[in-house]
Amino acid sequence: MDNLRRSWDSWLDTAVGGIRFGYDRRAVQAELSAHLEDKTADLQRIFPDMTPEEAEARALGEMGDAAELRSALAKIHRPWLGYLWLCSKVLIGVLLVLLVGRNLYTDHYYSTGTGNQLWDWDDLPGLSEGCLTGLAGSLVNTYTGEEIYSPGSAPEQLFARSYGGRQDTEVNGQTVSLRRAVLWQGEQGQELFVWFRVQDWRFWERASLDEAWFVVTDSLGNQYHVDRDRSDCVLSKSESGPFFEGWQLYLRGVDPEAEWVRVEYGLTEPSFSFTVDLERG
């Protein structure tokens, strides 16, 4: 029995010995081994008088010449294809790790993103200073913000709205969407929180916003200056994912009589803007 097993193993080793890529070699060996076991079991079922040793020997005999099989299998299972496949798997793994690592890093990185801008105008093809205004102007979309009002339990919360990303603006391949707005009655006046998101499938590119490009006004003509050195109108990064960056805009001292606040972003003309209706609930 042991001798037979040894010749069985030897046959298998010879048959797959020409496959130089280890993963393929083990897979083919398992397949051939399963075949031999099936055949042996079948022979014993068909010929009940046949001993296990006889069945195994016959099964092995019907498989054919191991050296011929080795040559045929080696021609098909070229090692470089296997290594190419393995490399592509490793590469995908590395990319995933980098992607996750990058997002872990940015998730904990909150800043106002000053000194950068969301769109590098210089990189836009054929764009000169003269046509900048026209292009930017054509991208303007004002969010009206369908209200999904949730009064909440806190009496200080005047409203909370979710915009659900249904009203998006496409800007140079990126999507800017107003997500949520909440108005609170604080001790130092009304405080407005606005969350918006810039989405881009190109995960290797990260949107950043220049706070100097923001113009925030309300229905009464009051202007709010976004400035990280002040505490009453602050832009900060609030979230980050593989394909998006999110920001929170905080305004303190919103005029109680104001009916809306408009947030515009752009160098000369707004490249995007949205309006938050301040109708108190």
Next chain:
Amino acid sequence: MKFDKGLVAGSSTLLVLALLEGGDMYGYQMIEELARRSNDAFQMKEGTLYPILHALEKGKYLTSYQQEAPTGRQRKYYRLTRRGKTLLDEKRAEWAAFHKGVQDVLSGGALSFS
């Protein structure tokens, strides 16, 4: 009857593809089915089936997947792809033309003088 090795080898791709047209199978099952359908006329060395299967898989004519047998052992099943079906149709047409040609020669039907 034992056939010339070359005859069987030349039609092995057609036979394998035709077997899989009826459903997914693993290697040993194909050997058994081939013997059953041909009334044991085709008795190829069983190991020679695998280079054919692997070459067809590499050419995307077949796909494969693992499934556990009742004994707990993993079996590799093969499935005909759309590309494999196209190849089967081509091989069938080729075989039919070849068969007709041989028949015509054997029966003398291809020679007609008027």
